[in-house]
Amino acid sequence: MRTALTIAGSDSSGGAGIQADIKTMTMNGVFAMSAITALTAQNTTGVTDILNSTPEFLGEQLDAVFTDIYPDAVKIGMVSSRELIAVIAERLRRYGARHIVVDPVMVATSGAALLEPDAVEALERELLPLAEVITPNIPEAQILCGHAITSPEEMETAAREIFERFGCQVLCKGGHNLNDANDLLYRADGTARWFKGRRIQNPNTHGTGCTLSSAIAANLAKGYPLEEAVGRAKEYISGALAAMLDLGHGSGPMDHAFALDPKWREEGSCHD
Numbered sequence: 001m002r003t004a005l006t007i008a009g010s011d012s013s014g015g016a017g018i019q020a021d022i023k024t025m026t027m028n029g030v031f032a033m034s035a036i037t038a039l040t041a042q043n044t045t046g047v048t049d050i051l052n053s054t055p056e057f058l059g060e061q062l063d064a065v066f067t068d069i070y071p072d073a074v075k076i077g078m079v080s081s082r083e084l085i086a087v088i089a090e091r092l093r094r095y096g097a098r099h100i101v102v103d104p105v106m107v108a109t110s111g112a113a114l115l116e117p118d119a120v121e122a123l124e125r126e127l128l129p130l131a132e133v134i135t136p137n138i139p140e141a142q143i144l145c146g147h148a149i150t151s152p153e154e155m156e157t158a159a160r161e162i163f164e165r166f167g168c169q170v171l172c173k174g175g176h177n178l179n180d181a182n183d184l185l186y187r188a189d190g191t192a193r194w195f196k197g198r199r200i201q202n203p204n205t206h207g208t209g210c211t212l213s214s215a216i217a218a219n220l221a222k223g224y225p226l227e228e229a230v231g232r233a234k235e236y237i238s239g240a241l242a243a244m245l246d247l248g249h250g251s252g253p254m255d256h257a258f259a260l261d262p263k264w265r266e267e268g269s270c271h272d
Contacts (some may be wrong), residue, residue: 002221003031005065006214007088008077009038009050016042021075021214028218028236033069035061037079055083059091066095073099073221075214076131080115082122089126099220102131102168103213107139128166133185133226135213136162137173152182152194159186171230173212181238185230193227195234212237 004025011017018034025032037058041049053061065071074097079085092100104123106115115123120143128134128144138149144165145158159170163186174182174197181197215233216226224232 001031002029002072002218002223003033003069004073004075004214004217004221005033005035005071006075006077006217007035007037007062007079008075008210009040009080010036012039012041013043015044016210017077020210021077024211024214024236025075025218028215028222028232030072030218030221031069033065033071035065037077037084050080052080053084055087058084059087062088062091062095066091066097070095071097071221073101073217075101075103075217076127077103077210077213078105078114079123079127080119082116082119085119085122085126089130092130097130098132099217100131101213101217101220102127102134103209104128104134104136104140104144105209106143107137124166128168131166131168132220133169133171133216133230134162134166135171135173135209135216137209141170141172152184155184156186156192159184159192160190162186163188169226171216173209181234183230183234185227187226195230197234197238208237211240 006018006021006025008021009017011019014020017040018036022032022034035058037053039051040047074092076088079088106120106123107113124144136144141155141158141162142149145161147158149155149158155172155174159172162168162170169188170186172184172186174184183195183197184192185195186192212233215236216229219229219232220226
């Protein structure tokens with residue numbers, strides 16, 4: 001069975017962060033492991049408190065994983081300080097980590113900044129160049145390219161600029177009133193591909209960014225090329241959101257999609 005590691009914060013409500021990552025990886029047919037960057041007190045309405053891991057303890061977690069059950073892919077979510085980012089980057093280089101997916105969580109849905117400027121700089125300098133692909137949303141892509149994105153054409157320009165600056169392939173996620181759920185993948189060969197989607201009117205989208213990046217990592221771990229991994233991940237999350245279930249507090253879209261549709265059990269089996 002292939003393996004995947006998530007490096008991210010814990011979500012006490014279970015709908016995002018480490019919890020969403022582990023559920024998603026499991027249901028996409030890989031063995032999931034974790035290194036926790038922070039404990040959070042949160043639910044679907046917001047975060048009330050954060051307790052960061054120390055750099056030393058985060059390093060110990062990463063050593064424990066890489067020296068025993070080596071991951072076939074790594075997903076990195078929110079990392080709130082430059083010290084933690086430095087530890088992650090050093091360990092990824094030391095152990096020769098492969099298939100690294102970075103979800104550059106920098107901006108809250110409300111528009112509030114989630115990282116201090118020095119942490120953003122460390123993310124850009126230390127982690128993005130190590131990534132096989134990064135998955136910014138529109139506000140995050142605007143930070144990384146340094147200008148506004150107001151059209152699909154500007155998404156293409158921004159994705160190319162981000163690739164040229166950091167050397168990582170870019171899945172620029174649509175939405176944010178720019179288009180439907182159309183995502184743009186800018187590839188290492190200098191070409192781009194649109195993954196078309198449709199906006200699903202489901203308010204229960206807490207954790208969807210975590211889920212998408214984790215599903216991509218899981219499919220990379222199973223040996224799928226990046227384009228196919230992205231396509232499978234988008235199909236997976238679209239099916240979950242289309243279930244149109246009332247997720248309530250403390251659960252994410254993946255919980256209910258798994259319970260509702262036997263297809264997700266089949267997709268998540270270790271026989272894939």
